Amino acid sequence: MNTVIQAFGLVFQPDVMIAIVASAFYGLTVGALPGLSATMATALLVPVTFYLSPIAAIATIITASAMAIFSGDIPGCLLRIPGTPASAAYTDEAYAMTRKGEAETALGICLWFSALGGIAGTLSLMLIAPLLAEMALSFSTYENFWLAMLGLMCSTLVARSSPIKAIAAMLLGLLITCIGIDNPGGVPRFTFGSTDLLGGIEVIPALVGVFALAEVMRSLTEREPPKLENRRLGSILKGQWELTKKYPKQQARGNLIGIIIGVLPGAGADMAAWVSYAMAKRFSKTPEKFGTGHPEGLIEAGASNNASLASGWVPALLFGIPGDTITAIAIGVLYMKGLNPGPTLFSSQASSMYALYIIFIIGNIIMIPLGIIMIRLASKVVGAPRSAVMPVIMIFCAVGAFATAGNNLFAVYCVAIFGLIGFVMEKNGYPVAAMVLGIVMGTMVEQSFVTSLIKSDGSILPFFSRPVSSVLAAMTFGALLWPVFVWTMRRLRTERPATA
Amino acid sequence: MSKISRRSVLAGAAAAGATGLIVRPAIGQAQYPSRPMTMICPWGAGGGTDATARIVAQLLEKDLGQPVNVVNRTGGSGVVGHQAIASAPADGYTIGMLTVEIAMMRHQGLTELKSTDYAALGLMNEDPPGVQVSASGPYKDIKELAAAIKAAPPGKLKASGTGQGGIWHLALVGWLVAMGLKPDHVAWVPSNGAAPGMQDLAAGGVDIVTCSVPEARAMIDAGKAKSLAIMASARNPQFKDVPTLNESLGINYSVGAWRGIGAPKAVPADIQAKLTASLKKAFDSKEYQDFMNSRGFGMKFADGPGFAKFMADSDTSMASAMKAAGLSKA
Amino acid sequence: MLLSDRVTGGVIATLGATAFFYGSKLPPVPGQQVGPSAFPMVVGAGLVLCGVMIVLGVGRHFEEVAEADVVSHSTPEELEPLPAWRNWLALLPPALLIFYALVSEKLGFLPTAAIMVLTASLAFGARPKLAVPLAIIAPFVINLIFLKLLRVPLPGGLLPFPW
Numbered sequence: 001m002n003t004v005i006q007a008f009g010l011v012f013q014p015d016v017m018i019a020i021v022a023s024a025f026y027g028l029t030v031g032a033l034p035g036l037s038a039t040m041a042t043a044l045l046v047p048v049t050f051y052l053s054p055i056a057a058i059a060t061i062i063t064a065s066a067m068a069i070f071s072g073d074i075p076g077c078l079l080r081i082p083g084t085p086a087s088a089a090y091t092d093e094a095y096a097m098t099r100k101g102e103a104e105t106a107l108g109i110c111l112w113f114s115a116l117g118g119i120a121g122t123l124s125l126m127l128i129a130p131l132l133a134e135m136a137l138s139f140s141t142y143e144n145f146w147l148a149m150l151g152l153m154c155s156t157l158v159a160r161s162s163p164i165k166a167i168a169a170m171l172l173g174l175l176i177t178c179i180g181i182d183n184p185g186g187v188p189r190f191t192f193g194s195t196d197l198l199g200g201i202e203v204i205p206a207l208v209g210v211f212a213l214a215e216v217m218r219s220l221t222e223r224e225p226p227k228l229e230n231r232r233l234g235s236i237l238k239g240q241w242e243l244t245k246k247y248p249k250q251q252a253r254g255n256l257i258g259i260i261i262g263v264l265p266g267a268g269a270d271m272a273a274w275v276s277y278a279m280a281k282r283f284s285k286t287p288e289k290f291g292t293g294h295p296e297g298l299i300e301a302g303a304s305n306n307a308s309l310a311s312g313w314v315p316a317l318l319f320g321i322p323g324d325t326i327t328a329i330a331i332g333v334l335y336m337k338g339l340n341p342g343p344t345l346f347s348s349q350a351s352s353m354y355a356l357y358i359i360f361i362i363g364n365i366i367m368i369p370l371g372i373i374m375i376r377l378a379s380k381v382v383g384a385p386r387s388a389v390m391p392v393i394m395i396f397c398a399v400g401a402f403a404t405a406g407n408n409l410f411a412v413y414c415v416a417i418f419g420l421i422g423f424v425m426e427k428n429g430y431p432v433a434a435m436v437l438g439i440v441m442g443t444m445v446e447q448s449f450v451t452s453l454i455k456s457d458g459s460i461l462p463f464f465s466r467p468v469s470s471v472l473a474a475m476t477f478g479a480l481l482w483p484v485f486v487w488t489m490r491r492l493r494t495e496r497p498a499t500a
Numbered sequence: 501m502s503k504i505s506r507r508s509v510l511a512g513a514a515a516a517g518a519t520g521l522i523v524r525p526a527i528g529q530a531q532y533p534s535r536p537m538t539m540i541c542p543w544g545a546g547g548g549t550d551a552t553a554r555i556v557a558q559l560l561e562k563d564l565g566q567p568v569n570v571v572n573r574t575g576g577s578g579v580v581g582h583q584a585i586a587s588a589p590a591d592g593y594t595i596g597m598l599t600v601e602i603a604m605m606r607h608q609g610l611t612e613l614k615s616t617d618y619a620a621l622g623l624m625n626e627d628p629p630g631v632q633v634s635a636s637g638p639y640k641d642i643k644e645l646a647a648a649i650k651a652a653p654p655g656k657l658k659a660s661g662t663g664q665g666g667i668w669h670l671a672l673v674g675w676l677v678a679m680g681l682k683p684d685h686v687a688w689v690p691s692n693g694a695a696p697g698m699q700d701l702a703a704g705g706v707d708i709v710t711c712s713v714p715e716a717r718a719m720i721d722a723g724k725a726k727s728l729a730i731m732a733s734a735r736n737p738q739f740k741d742v743p744t745l746n747e748s749l750g751i752n753y754s755v756g757a758w759r760g761i762g763a764p765k766a767v768p769a770d771i772q773a774k775l776t777a778s779l780k781k782a783f784d785s786k787e788y789q790d791f792m793n794s795r796g797f798g799m800k801f802a803d804g805p806g807f808a809k810f811m812a813d814s815d816t817s818m819a820s821a822m823k824a825a826g827l828s829k830a
Numbered sequence: 831m832l833l834s835d836r837v838t839g840g841v842i843a844t845l846g847a848t849a850f851f852y853g854s855k856l857p858p859v860p861g862q863q864v865g866p867s868a869f870p871m872v873v874g875a876g877l878v879l880c881g882v883m884i885v886l887g888v889g890r891h892f893e894e895v896a897e898a899d900v901v902s903h904s905t906p907e908e909l910e911p912l913p914a915w916r917n918w919l920a921l922l923p924p925a926l927l928i929f930y931a932l933v934s935e936k937l938g939f940l941p942t943a944a945i946m947v948l949t950a951s952l953a954f955g956a957r958p959k960l961a962v963p964l965a966i967i968a969p970f971v972i973n974l975i976f977l978k979l980l981r982v983p984l985p986g987g988l989l990p991f992p993w
Contacts, residue, residue, distance in 0.1 A: 043545035162889035168880035185859035185866035186664040199575020217920040320718025342721030387954030406573030416924035
């Protein structure tokens, strides 16, 4: 108990409080700008943390990353442009709600369930960290392979389109990850002698291109839609409590999936959102409503990505293994501040650990009022004329991608090309989210498959014989065969009246 | 570009620390640096190289009185970032972190770039590879492991720690060759860096990880792994209990991952001298020493010419090691 | 840009075949059972399969349901066809980005972005009264955010940022 009181003492210091509030606004701003990811927001904080006390330094990282993941939902809801990759899975759904005149409900869901998810993730971190860490450690490349495959299978579920086109788009994403030498063999592929192509195509420029720039392009070819947002947004939190009571299962599942995916090394908030959205649709009683502005998927995925953020700290704190890119940066800061990751951290520096939990909880609570402020500010943007908003977004596309790629102009070319690809795909019924999923997961699929075979001396048996592996394999094949099954059923149903 | 006398450089160097951010140079180019600088890091945010680049940038900023912004130009196993440093404008406002890969990738046929394409400014760090095994495994010390490797059929044991042909792969190969074995006697499992390799070690997927000891530290502290030896000429004071290969096996093989600061080749000599002086100051600072100690990173400094020679030596030894390993294209 | 499924399916199948062929030429890596050629070949084969199925119209049914849904949620004005030339206007944003990539280092961020904002804003039908001030203020504010908040230096060129 003494350590807990000590921990509160560590957190409730003026410098820590200022660090939390300042980094919260910073995270909200960066997350809401298209093309600037939560990872970038965190990386840019590293030099700042040099000057801060250890607790304040960790507080900035925790708060900024949580805020950025939530605030990536805002431009998704209002403009159909995801602010961070973690929002890409359910951008269409959120925007459909906005088009139906339910912008405040959509934003409210994102905010409310993000905060709840974050708190659930923190509880998992506090209560079952050692257990979760053991689970994460038992994941070898075999399990990672199935996990990646399962992630890819989500592509057919996230989109309202032909499953064949969804798979084609996903495969296109996988083909894009082949570019470069960051493959298990270290062999240059599809580089055509270019140094920039040697480095491969990053997720961010592709994402910015297919979502943000393509949206600018699309709006140029379309009439200005009738104004929806001339009125002031109503209460953001109104009705959230009812939704919480109405969809407890979705919420619990979102939190759980987020926690599990967050713990696993190499899979972060992006994947958590995708899997959760697909799960929500798969197990929904009304899957046909998905994509038309239905809250179920939003609740599950919005909770999931924030839950994964907190649980990603489990392997980071216990073993120094990053659960995702954000915790990779956090590990560096932990070392710098003398809080070396390892189980001893929990015993020798218990008060610091409790302080960390407290910061997580505070961060997720203040997310609600600060998030509301941010939503109110952002909704002004939607009220502005399209001819003023879209050109500025276009500049952000260019500069955001340029900055995340380390001031490389190649990223700007990538955005332009992916804008064209995304525009053409969208017009012809190919879901661009599926392609982004392929780009996110591609390297993991190949890496885990090739290294697994090296380890097993070429035998594919361990992919099915290891206990966790076999369960994941069964799930993958289930997801693979599901659309085929549905399609056959539909065919039978439509053909029967014709023959009868 | 800018003409600066040696005296004004010395005066500038002395004044820069004192004046800090407040005083702006009155006559544009007369006093370098007069505007913000960029430091290119060829590796991603969050890693050891990035952390080192950021602390060095921080200290340079303090000394030179101008912001030094770190940009992560990643990808292509470091080729992209190294290329960007070499082809940046040679005005002294773009510098970058050079890593051991510059001595390696040319021999893999990935690029034409070589260490002499840069103006060497200062070596900042060197980390030797270690030999890590699972804590629950059968090997008590490096002698037992060496015997087990020799006894095992080729390809039976697996090792990991970085990508195919990366520095830690080369370390393993060099060690195997020094023991009189074939370079592929222990199969290499490529991984995306040391952390996933260490995780696979704990999960039982691989038998050996040859990353540096600081990279393995968290897993060792967690009781999941242990370090049997380091491939260096002397023990690391941070990890006193880990013997060198030489003292335990009598094999004098050492190869290290190093990091230093470089600039485009054509940067004027006086600017180079000023940057080297500033780097030396940064290296000697308490902040740098504390930071490197907290991460367990090895510290090694060399000034411009010293670093250039160091890189040339590294290039030669890497060339022969990679040739022996069959990783070389040339 | 609305192409028939035959065209897009054909493009995908061709791309897949090219990837398969290119992949098959990649050298093996010693010590790896599955070399760098396998992944592009599998993905390429998958693309060929998908492409052929799309050409044959498999799975078209799902799209019809989705399209009917979009129509039912849109207002009649939105569905009215626009003149054909508006479609070509879509090429403007990528063209402006390529313009940025080509000239921003020489010209500097502020002038380049100003030209881009002005052009795009006018293309969206803004009056000069809105477009001109926007083209002056927006690049300045963006530069401020990146330089001060994110510490990302943007190209200075002819007109560097004043502070």
